[in-house]
Amino acid sequence: MRYTQKQSDMQAASPSIFGADFHRFMEIEGHLNRIEIAEELGISLGEVKKLKEKLNRA
Secondary structure (H helix, E strand, C coil): CCCCHHHHHHHHCCCEECCEEHHHHHHHHCCCCHHHHHHHHCCCHHHHHHHHHHHHHC
């Protein structure tokens, strides 16, 4: 099986998604609104929306 650069980059990346710790996101997702989550994690509102969409698919 071929090992691509994209696979290498994904494995070398930190366990965070969009620059945010996913476990921390799960903890605060039920308590805070999108703006507060974005401020808490230091990410954009669009990234919060993407994380919520991914969470709902899982």
